[in-house]
Amino acid sequence: MVDGSRADELREAMIGAxxxxxAVQSDRVAEVFRAVPRHLFTPGAPLEDAYDPRDAVHVKRDDxxxxxxxxxxxxxxxxxLEQADIRPGMTAMEIGSGGVNAAMMSWLTGPEGQVTTVDIDSDVIERARRLLDAAGYARVNVVLADAENGVAEHAPYDRIIVTVGAWDIPPAWVxxxxxxxxLVVPLRMRGLTRSLELEREGDHLVSRSAMIxxxxxxxxxxxxxxxLVPLRGTRVALRFDDGWPGERVPDMDRVLDTTRAEAWTGVTIGGTESFETLQLWLATAFPGFGKLRADADQRSVLVDDDNLWFDSAAVVGDSVAYLTTRRVEPGVSEFGAHAFGPHATDLAEAMAEQVRIWDREQRHGPGPNFGVWPLNTPDERLPEGLVINKRHHRVTISWPAATSATTGQGNQEETQGE
Ligand SMILES: C[S@@+](CC[C@H](N)C(=O)[O-])C[C@H]1O[C@@H](n2cnc3c(N)ncnc32)[C@H](O)[C@@H]1O
Structure with a gap:
């Protein structure tokens, strides 16, 4: 038996948090969280988990x-939902079905609107249908399909919210x-996922907001x-989700046997401050940007005990550098770069310098603009910055103001490379 007053209490605390x-800015989104009892869509999970503002509730895992x-x-x-700004009477599609989000979208569109939710997994679809019916949202269309093709039957949509990590924007969504x-979509670019709020502008889409x-x-x-580019087998490896940016994948398996170079920046960061635009800035500045991961027992090769971080990396030639931090006082860390390989000293300094430029020119700005362009768009039409060629679209990341991480060298272009 669910304790209704306890659920109400937890729901109010969640909305406050x-x-x-x-994450909630408008009264309408606050209201929809109040109106749709979340725990009805998480049967079996403790109420505290259902109403935890930060945590997902797992429904299914792979083998x-x-x-x-x-x-x-x-x-x-x-x-x-704030990015989507769903109004009464709208037609909306959710890609990836958990039940509760479709119910909230249905509440927001109201009796005149229509919501379709689509999932590729029959277990997820069966669960969503059952829970939506039980909670009084039988009007939501629940569709079993690969959302790569959208759901033409109920289109066009005033709003599409994609709730699964996308690497590209399939033509059907546009x-x-x-x-x-x-279109609100968590798009992965160079291993960095941002939920983009996209609208049409002529033949392409432009971002109105972006959220990590x-x-x-x-x-x-x-x-x-x-x-994967191994730096020490798969125990330490670089991951490139857009393919390898160069012609030849370098053999870097021995690079960590060289001496580590360090460059510190004088740029500090507080414990809770986000530096999501720094990662995007480095991705724009270095065509060989990728994500670095290491098994726990290899961590000491990459960072010392007071270094906290080594996630964002860049390969230039046969050398690799990665962003890191070191504690300078309680709650405050300094950014720096570590590097390995024949040009480690120069590369560490080049990355440190990009951190300083970001700090001076972009840190307190609005962040970059993202564009999604047809594949046949010529380079001259694209804004200056990073161009990532995906399967169906060319994605651009461009920065406000006169400054650019590409130091006037035009677009840093990358092909899919698979
Ligand atoms: C994070 S869950 C969805 C969460 C849900 N919208 C919610 O708010 O509770 C992501 C879902 O995307 C589904 N999915 C993955 N690839 C898909 C595809 N190609 N087409 C449709 N659904 C897909 C998965 O089966 C999974 O159920």
């Missing part, structure tokens, strides 16, 4: 234990968007495989 985090379906965290759902429509986030990866026709 979401407001504080900025290796990796989550493939979750009821997303209220923080993510709230932020994406084609099924109504005039003036909006993490999602389970897309399955089916839109799934994308990462390319």
């Amino acid at each position: 979401l407001r504080e985090m900025g 290796r234990g990796v989550p493939i379906s979750t009821v997303s965290s209220p923080q993510l759902q709230g932020s994406m 084609n099924q968007l109504a005039p003036g429509g909006r 986030c993490g999602f389970v990866a897309m399955q089916g026709a839109g799934a994308n495989r990462e390319r």
Whole structure:
């Protein structure tokens, strides 16, 4: 038996926390969290888990234990509903079904609107249908399909919210968007996922906002495989989700046997401050940007005890550098770069210098603009910055103001390379 007053109490506390985090900003989104009892969509989970503002509730894992379906965290759902700005009477599609988010979208569109939710997994679809019916949301269309093709039957959509990590924007999502429509999608670019609020501008899409986030990866026709570049077998490796940016994948398996170079920046960061635009800045500045991961027993090769971080890396020639931090006082760290390889000293300094430029020119700015362009768009039409060629679209990351991480050398272009 669920304790209704306890659920109400936890729900109010969750809404308060979401407001504080900025994940809920409008009264309408606060109201929808109040109106749709979340715990009805997380049967079997403790109430505290259902109403935890930050955590997802896992629904299904694959054979290796990796989550493939979750009821997303209220923080993510709230932020994406704010990005989507769903109004009464709208037609909306959710890609990836957990039940509760479709119910909230249905509440927001009201009796005149229509919501379709689509998932590739029959277990997820059966669960969503059952829970939506039981909670009084039988009007939501629940469709079993690979969302790569959208759901033409109920299109066009004023709003499409993608709740699974996408590597590209399939043409169907753009084609099924109504005039003036909006697509909210967690798009992975160089291993960095941002929930983009996209709208049409002529033949392409432009971003109105971007939010850092993490999602389970897309399955089916839109799934994308990462390319691994081993630095010490697979125990320390670089991951490139857009393919290797150069012609020849370098053999870097011995690079960590060289002497480590360090460069410190004088740029500091507080414990809770986000530096999500720094990662995007480095991705724009270095064509060989990728994500670095290491087994726990290899960590000491990369960083010392007071270094906290080594996630964002760049390969230049036969050398590799990565962003790191060191504690300078309680709650404050300094950014720096470590590097290995024949040009380690220069590369560490080059990365440190990009951190300083970001700090001076972009840190307190609005962040970059993202564009999604047809594949046949010529380079001259694209804004200066980073161009990532995907399967169906060319994605651009461009920065405000006169400054650019590409130091006037034009676009840093990357091909899919698979
Ligand atoms: C994070 S969950 C969805 C969460 C849900 N929207 C919520 O808010 O509770 C992601 C879902 O995407 C689904 N998915 C993955 N690839 C898909 C594809 N190609 N087409 C449709 N659904 C897909 C998975 O089966 C999974 O259920």
